[in-house]
Amino acid sequence: MPIIDFWFSIGSTYTYLSVMRIEQVEKQTGVRFVWKPFNVRVVMIEMNNVPFVNKPAKAAYMRRDIERRSQMRGLSPKLPAPYPLAELERANRVAIVGAAEGWCPAYVRASYRRWIEQGLPAGNEPNISQSITEAGADVEDVLARADAEEAVAGLVDATNQAKSLGIFGSPTFVVGKEIFWGDDRLEDAISWKNRQAK
Amino acid sequence: MPIIDFWFSIGSTYTYLSVMRIEQVEKQTGVRFVWKPFNVRVVMIEMNNVPFVNKPAKAAYMRRDIERRSQMRGLSPKLPAPYPLAELERANRVAIVGAAEGWCPAYVRASYRRWIEQGLPAGNEPNISQSITEAGADVEDVLARADAEEAVAGLVDATNQAKSLGIFGSPTFVVGKEIFWGDDRLEDAISWKNRQAK
Numbered sequence: 371m372p373i374i375d376f377w378f379s380i381g382s383t384y385t386y387l388s389v390m391r392i393e394q395v396e397k398q399t400g401v402r403f404v405w406k407p408f409n410v411r412v413v414m415i416e417m418n419n420v421p422f423v424n425k426p427a428k429a430a431y432m433r434r435d436i437e438r439r440s441q442m443r444g445l446s447p448k449l450p451a452p453y454p455l456a457e458l459e460r461a462n463r464v465a466i467v468g469a470a471e472g473w474c475p476a477y478v479r480a481s482y483r484r485w486i487e488q489g490l491p492a493g494n495e496p497n498i499s500q501s502i503t504e505a506g507a508d509v510e511d512v513l514a515r516a517d518a519e520e521a522v523a524g525l526v527d528a529t530n531q532a533k534s535l536g537i538f539g540s541p542t543f544v545v546g547k548e549i550f551w552g553d554d555r556l557e558d559a560i561s562w563k564n565r566q567a568k
Numbered sequence: 569m570p571i572i573d574f575w576f577s578i579g580s581t582y583t584y585l586s587v588m589r590i591e592q593v594e595k596q597t598g599v600r601f602v603w604k605p606f607n608v609r610v611v612m613i614e615m616n617n618v619p620f621v622n623k624p625a626k627a628a629y630m631r632r633d634i635e636r637r638s639q640m641r642g643l644s645p646k647l648p649a650p651y652p653l654a655e656l657e658r659a660n661r662v663a664i665v666g667a668a669e670g671w672c673p674a675y676v677r678a679s680y681r682r683w684i685e686q687g688l689p690a691g692n693e694p695n696i697s698q699s700i701t702e703a704g705a706d707v708e709d710v711l712a713r714a715d716a717e718e719a720v721a722g723l724v725d726a727t728n729q730a731k732s733l734g735i736f737g738s739p740t741f742v743v744g745k746e747i748f749w750g751d752d753r754l755e756d757a758i759s760w761k762n763r764q765a766k
Contacts, residue, residue: 427736538625
């Protein structure tokens with residue numbers, strides 16, 4: 371089965387588009403995606419890559435672009451959503467815990483639905499507890515582990531690994547040494563993977 | 569016949585992808601594109617939108633992304649191409665003259681081919697004269713008019729019009745009040761246009 375790494379950060383608005391369709395794409399293409407949470411904020415600050423702050427035309431466009439593409443796919447975002455996320459790190463540390471236990475995709479989808487469709491910031495209450503519950507995990511246990519040293523270090527390690535791959539934004543799809551940035555490059559990543567497989 | 573405005577600046581590397589396929593897209597879809605040159609550099613500087621300078625990871629990705637997408641379409645870019653263009657303004661003033669006379673698309677394609685595929689900066693010799701000739705216009709006459717007041721004012725006017733539409737990058741496709749930024753949104757622009765037509 372062809373496998374593609376799906377690097378993402380809860381906190382990236384465009385990532386909503388990928389999070390909400392990866393499962394369907396897996397069914398349609400037979401490709402499996404491995405969900406890899408990292409801290410995109412750290413990477414972007416380090417690279418002085420600040421695409422939307424103080425750029426109102428570009429920020430307005432981004433919202434409209436996400437809105438239009440979402441509607442084409444039958445999604446109902448309510449934009450602008452709260453941004454930036456105060457608890458971006460915690461939201462992604464929970465995803466790190468989930469990735470080790472198999473409920474990461476369900477948690478991330480639930481978080482994005484609450485954040486982008488209902489206006490409840492991911493990483494904060496009530497979003498975080500409700501999304502963990504929806505993913506079938508135990509809130510108290512997960513939050514304790516997400517705030518402990520292992521998950522903190524896990525997110526730092528993942529972020530360093532992302533940087534070493536040349537990743538500078540979320541979502542990024544990785545096929546061998548090739549990186550594909552943006553939900554709009556998901557199809558390119560799949561073509562590349564399938565080409566390799568031949 | 570459905571019409572979409574195609575706003576572009578010679579000098580934008582990603583615009584190569586659109587310039588090289590617009591003609592084929594017209595044949596396949598029946599949509600007609602009106603070529604609208606403007607000065608994207610002025611707009612981006614004003615908006616403090618500098619996507620690649622001092623962002624080596626993003627710049628390297630941009631080149632690879634253009635390379636891969638070009639190859640998928642049978643094009644042969646040689647990247648990195650000279651960047652930024654010293655004579656961006658002159659290159660686009662010639663396009664302004666061409667837009668009034670019907671040879672703008674042929675000139676812009678010829679300029680991009682020499683710039684991105686052969687490493688000859690657009691707007692400079694020999695690219696500029698060769699591309700005007702290839703488009704079927706008279707070099708001496710065109711360059712004289714491109715450097716005269718009317719074309720200078722024409723590019724400024726076009727750039728102000730672009731800004732008033734909310735345009736912040738090249739290429740941008742405009743359908744009514746909706747703007748679609750990037751070669752990767754060309755299909756969205758066409759869908760939007762066709763939806764309107766129904």
